[in-house]
Amino acid sequence: MSSIETTSVQYVKGVGPKRCKDLVALGVQTVLDLLYHFPRKYLDRSDVTPIDEVVYGEMAVVRGKVTDARMRYGRRMPVFKVMIDDGTSIIKATFFNQPWVADKLTIGTDVLLAGKVEGPDHALELKSPEYALIEEDSEALELGRIVPYYPLTGKLNQKWLRKVMRNCLDKFADELEEFYTDAFLAENRLPAIGEAIRQIHFPETAEEKDRALRRFKFDEFFFMELALAVRRRRLRKKTGPVFKLWPKLDARIRELFPFTLTEFQDDVLKEIVADLRSPYPMNRLLQGDVGSGKTLVAAYAMLVAVGNEHQAAIMAPTEILAEQHFQTFSSILADAKVSIVHLAGGDTKKNREEKLAGIETGKVDIVIGTHAIIQSDVQFRKLGLVVVDEQHKFGVMQRKALTDKTTVPNVLVMTATPIPRTLALTVYGDLDVSTIRGMPPGRRPVETSWIPPAKNGDAWEFIRGQIEEGKQGYVVYPVISDSEKLGLQGAEESFEYLSEKVLPDVPMALLHGRMKKSEKETVMQAFRDGEYGLLVATQLIEVGVDVSNAAVMVVMHSERFGLAQLHQLRGRVGRGAQQSYCFLFSDTRSRDAGRRLSAMERTTDGFKIAEEDLKIRGPGEFFGTSQHGLPELAVADLVVDYPLLRAARDRAFKIIDEDADLSKPENTKLKTVMETQYRKRLELMDVG
Ligand code: ADP
Ligand code: MG
Numbered sequence: 001m002s003s004i005e006t007t008s009v010q011y012v013k014g015v016g017p018k019r020c021k022d023l024v025a026l027g028v029q030t031v032l033d034l035l036y037h038f039p040r041k042y043l044d045r046s047d048v049t050p051i052d053e054v055v056y057g058e059m060a061v062v063r064g065k066v067t068d069a070r071m072r073y074g075r076r077m078p079v080f081k082v083m084i085d086d087g088t089s090i091i092k093a094t095f096f097n098q099p100w101v102a103d104k105l106t107i108g109t110d111v112l113l114a115g116k117v118e119g120p121d122h123a124l125e126l127k128s129p130e131y132a133l134i135e136e137d138s139e140a141l142e143l144g145r146i147v148p149y150y151p152l153t154g155k156l157n158q159k160w161l162r163k164v165m166r167n168c169l170d171k172f173a174d175e176l177e178e179f180y181t182d183a184f185l186a187e188n189r190l191p192a193i194g195e196a197i198r199q200i201h202f203p204e205t206a207e208e209k210d211r212a213l214r215r216f217k218f219d220e221f222f223f224m225e226l227a228l229a230v231r232r233r234r235l236r237k238k239t240g241p242v243f244k245l246w247p248k249l250d251a252r253i254r255e256l257f258p259f260t261l262t263e264f265q266d267d268v269l270k271e272i273v274a275d276l277r278s279p280y281p282m283n284r285l286l287q288g289d290v291g292s293g294k295t296l297v298a299a300y301a302m303l304v305a306v307g308n309e310h311q312a313a314i315m316a317p318t319e320i321l322a323e324q325h326f327q328t329f330s331s332i333l334a335d336a337k338v339s340i341v342h343l344a345g346g347d348t349k350k351n352r353e354e355k356l357a358g359i360e361t362g363k364v365d366i367v368i369g370t371h372a373i374i375q376s377d378v379q380f381r382k383l384g385l386v387v388v389d390e391q392h393k394f395g396v397m398q399r400k401a402l403t404d405k406t407t408v409p410n411v412l413v414m415t416a417t418p419i420p421r422t423l424a425l426t427v428y429g430d431l432d433v434s435t436i437r438g439m440p441p442g443r444r445p446v447e448t449s450w451i452p453p454a455k456n457g458d459a460w461e462f463i464r465g466q467i468e469e470g471k472q473g474y475v476v477y478p479v480i481s482d483s484e485k486l487g488l489q490g491a492e493e494s495f496e497y498l499s500e501k502v503l504p505d506v507p508m509a510l511l512h513g514r515m516k517k518s519e520k521e522t523v524m525q526a527f528r529d530g531e532y533g534l535l536v537a538t539q540l541i542e543v544g545v546d547v548s549n550a551a552v553m554v555v556m557h558s559e560r561f562g563l564a565q566l567h568q569l570r571g572r573v574g575r576g577a578q579q580s581y582c583f584l585f586s587d588t589r590s591r592d593a594g595r596r597l598s599a600m601e602r603t604t605d606g607f608k609i610a611e612e613d614l615k616i617r618g619p620g621e622f623f624g625t626s627q628h629g630l631p632e633l634a635v636a637d638l639v640v641d642y643p644l645l646r647a648a649r650d651r652a653f654k655i656i657d658e659d660a661d662l663s664k665p666e667n668t669k670l671k672t673v674m675e676t677q678y679r680k681r682l683e684l685m686d687v688g
Contacts (some may be wrong), residue, residue: 004031004175005676013167022155031172032677034165035197038216038635043114046145049207052089054117054124061084062126063113063134071102080105084113085213092119093126110134114147130158146203150586163501165201179669184214188651191214211397214644217636221648223678226670228429229656232283235430237660238408241384242280243308245273256297259440264288265297267436271302275410275432276385287427288436289606290416290571291443295328295546297436298387301412306338306365309381313367315374317390319345319517320524324546325389326368331362333366343369343378346517372681374477385410416571423566423614425649426638445604446553446574448582450597459554459583460502466552467506467533471578471596473552475536476569478560480512488557495536508534510539542568551580558663563596563613574604593614614639 009028010020028034036484045061045545055092061196064086072079077097082089082105095101097430105111115129130389150161178185178193187194196215203209254261261269275282288294294540302312314329316322326342341355341364358364360383367373371388386409415433423434451459467473475498481490509523520540527535528547535541542565553573555561561569566584574580584597591609599612638645655667 004035004172007031007172009034012164013171014164019160020165022153023154026151026156031168032176033166034175035172036634037150037165040201041149042146042150042203043149044146044156044206045112045114048112050088051084051086051091054091055248056117056122056124058117059115060117060126061112062091063110063112064091064109066105066107066109069102069105070101071109084111089128091124092615093129093131095128098128098581108373115530134424146206146209148201169198169201177669179673181666184651188647190218194664211634216634217641217644220633220636220646220678221641221645222652223674224426225429226656226674226686227678228426229653230662230674231421232430233660235283235408236280238281239279240408240410241305241310243276243280243304243306243310243384245304245307249304249307253300253307256303256336258332259296260302261296262293262438262440264436264438265293266514268297268436269300271432271434272297272412273304276301276304282385282412283431284412285424285431285433286412286414286436287424287433288414288416289439290568290573291439292416292436293412293440294389294416294436295325298389298412298414299329299332301410302366302385302387303338305384305410306383310382311359311362311365311367311380312385313369313373313380313383313388314387314389315369315371317371318540319370320520320540320545321390322368322370323521327368328546330370337366339363340366340368343367343373345370345372361362363374383409385412388413388417390414403517407484410431416568423638425645429649432521442577444579445576446570446582446605447579447585448570448601448602450558451583451585453587456585459585462581463534463552463554463583464503464506466581467503470546470549471551472527472530472532472549473534473554474541474550474569474572475534475554475556476541477536477556480514480538488560491536491538494556498534498536505533506533508532508536511535511537513538513540539565540568541572541590546575547572548576551576551578553580553582554585555583556585558584559586559590559593561596563599563609563616566596566600567609568601569613570604 007030008020009015009023010017010030010075012031012034015023016328018292023029023034026037028037042060047061048063049060051062051064054062057627062084064084066082067090068081068083070081072081078099080095080098080102082093082095084093093115111132112132112134113126113129114131115126117124118127119125124205148162148165149158150165152158152161173194176193176197180190180193184190190196192213193215196212199208199212200216268288272282272284272286275284286294286297288297290451298314302314305312305367314325316325322342322344326340329340339358341358343355348356355364356378358366360379360381361528367380374386388411395665413428449459454460463473475487476646477491479488479490480492482488482493483490491510491512495508499506499508502570509527511520511523511527513521523532523535524545526532530549548557550573553570555569555643558566572674573582583598586593586597588594588597595612599609603609636644655662655670658664659667661675662668
C-alpha cells in the first residue's frame with residue numbers, strides 16, 4: 001500500500017488541524033482522498049466576457065477597472081459594492097460580509113471578477129463573485145485559465161482549496177501508482193494516472209480536462225465491472241445440478257402447454273437450457289416486456305428440473321400473484337404427475353407443516369410462494385431451480401442469500417420492468433441476460449389516452465360501452481381512502497360514487513390492501529370468472545395480474561404514478577386478441593408528469609419507456625429507495641457515459657476470463673486497487 005493512502009490530509013501544506021476537520025466532513029481524510037476530491041465544475045477564466053454581453057443567470061468572467069467603491073454597514077452585515085467598467089459597459093458587484101475586500105478593490109484597480117450574474121428584478125449584478133487583482137495576485141491558478149470549483153462545506157472556500165490542492169499535487173501526485181500497463185493505457189486511449197490527476201484539477205485546456213475526466217470515469221466503470229466479473233466467476237466455480245434434456249421430455253412438457261411457444265420464447269429457452277445442462281449454476285436474468293409470456297418460459301425450465309428428479313420453486317412479489325401462478329401451474333399440470341404446493345401466508349399452522357414436510361421429503365415437486373420463501377424455514381430435499389418472478393428490486397444482495405448455500409441451485413430472475421441497458425450492466429452485471437424479443441401472436445397495442453378533466457364524461461361513457469360489449473376493466477386509484485391533504489380521491493369512496501352515480505348498471509367490486517386476505521381472493525376469483533365488469537382497486541394489481549378478458553385500464557390521478565408503474569398497470573390489459581384501452585385521468589400541470597403521460601401515449605414499448613424513465617428520474621430513483629446495489633459513482637454517469645461503460649465492461653470481463661483471481665503479475669495491482677480504493681469509493685457490493 002502506498003503511503004498516500006494512509007497519510008492524513010493534515011500533512012498537506014496549508015491544512016491545519018481546524019481545516020483538516022472541515023475536510024474530514026467532506027469525506028476527505030487521506031492525501032489520496034484529497035487527490036480524488038474532484039472539481040464539480042470549471043470556469044474558463046481565459047474566456048472573459050465583455051460586460052455588455054453578460055447574460056442574467058449565467059456564470060461570467062469580467063475584467064475591468066473599479067470606478068466606484070462603497071462600504072455600507074447594514075444591520076446584519078457589512079455590504080461592499082463596487083462598479084466595474086471595461087469600456088463596453090459597467091456592472092455592479094456586491095460582496096456580503098467580506099469587509100476585507102474593500103482594502104483590495106479600491107478605485108482605479110484593474111480586476112478580474114468571476115461569478116453568477118444575478119440581482120434583484122433581473123438586474124445584471126455579480127453577487128459575491130470571486131476576484132483577483134491583475135497586478136499583484138496574478139498567480140497562474142487564479143487568472144486567465146480554467147479554474148476548478150470544488151464541492152465545499154461551510155468553512156472552506158474555493159481559493160483556499162485550490163491552493164491546498166496545488167500543494168498536494170506538487171508534493172504527492174508522483175506517488176500515485178499507475179495500476180494499468182502501458183499497453184492497456186494505449187489500447188484504451190487513457191492518460192497515465194499522474195498526468196490525469198493533475199489535469200483533472202488544473203487543466204490547461206478543455207481537451208485536457210475531458211481526457212482526464214474520461215480516465216477517471218473509465219476507472220470507476222472498470223473497477224465496478226471487475227468486481228461484478230469476479231462475482232460471476234466465483235459463482236461459476238460452484239457446482240450446480242446438471243440436468244439433461246431429451247426429446248421425449250421436451251415433447252411431454254410442450255404437450256402440457258395451452259399454446260405453442262413463440263419463436264421468442266424458444267430463443268430464450270435455448271439459452272436457459274444450455275445453462276441447466278452445464279455444471280455451473282445458472283445465474284440468469286430473463287427480461288421480457290409485460291405480457292411477453294415469461295410464465296411459460298419459467299414453467300418449461302421448472303419442468304426440466306422436475307423431469308431430472310429435482311424440485312423447483314417460483315417466488316412472486318405478492319400473494320395475489322403467487323395465487324395466480326398456482327392456478328396457472330395447476331391447470332397446466334392437471335394431467336401430469338407433478339405435485340405442486342402453494343405456501344401461502346395465510347395457511348394454518350397444521351396446513352403449513354404438512355406442506356413443509358412434503359417439501360422436505362421430496363414428495364412435492366414444485367413450490368409456489370412469495371419472496372418470503374428464501375427467508376423462511378423451508379427445507380428442500382433437492383432444490384434444482386429457483387425462479388424469482390417480477391422483481392426488478394431483487395438485487396445482488398437478495399440473490400446472495402440464494403447462492404450462499406452449499407449446493408447452489410440454478411437461479412432465474414424474471415423482470416417485466418425492462419431494465420435499461422445501463423442497469424443491466426451494473427445492478428444485474430453479474431447475471432447473464434436473456435431477452436424475450438417479441439409478443440405472442442395476435443396482440444394489438446393498447447390505445448392510450450391522457451384524459452384531462454374536461455373529457456371525463458366522454459371517457460366514462462366510452463368505458464361503459466366497452467363493458468357492455470362484454471369486456472372487463474380496472475379502475476386504479478393511488479390511495480385507498482380520500483385524502484384531503486394530498487387532494488386525492490381514494491378507491492373506497494370512489495367505488496361508491498362510481499357504482500351509484502357514474503356507472504350504476506355496471507357490476508363492480510372493490511379490491512385493496514386493507515381487505516382481508518380471503519376477501520381479496522374471493523373478489524379476484526370472481527373477477528376472473530367474469531362476474532364483475534370493473535374492478536376498482538389500488539396498485540395492488542400493478543404487477544403480473546393476468547386476466548385475458550380485461551381490456552380497459554383506467555388510472556385515476558395518473559400523475560401520481562411513475563412511468564414504470566404506469567407501464568405495468570397498462571400491461572394488465574391487451575392480453576387477449578381484442579382491442580384494449582388505457583385511460584390516464586389527470587389534471588396535472590407539472591412538466592415531468594406531462595412528460596410521463598405523453599410518453600405513455602406515444603409508445604407501448606417497455607424498453608423505450610424504461611429508458612425514458614431513467615432519463616426523467618435518474619438511476620437511484622428508478623430503483624426506488626430500497627437496497628438496489630447501485631454503486632455511488634463520483635464522476636461517471638450511467639446514462640450519458642454508456643459507451644464508456646460498455647468498453648470498460650468488455651475489458652474487465654476479458655481480464656477475468658483470462659486470469660480469474662487476478663494473480664498474473666500485470667493484474668495484481670488491479671486486484672489491490674479494486675479491493676482497497678474502489679471498494680470504498682463505489683461502496684461496491686460484497687465482492688467476496
Ligand atoms: P408476463 O411476461 O407479463 O409474465 P405472462 O406469462 O403472464 O406474461 O403471459 C401473458 C399472456 O400471454 C398470458 O395470458 C399467457 O397465457 C399468454 N401467452 C403466453 N405464451 C403464449 C404463447 N406462446 N402464445 C399465446 N399466448 C401466450
Ligand atoms: Mg408474469
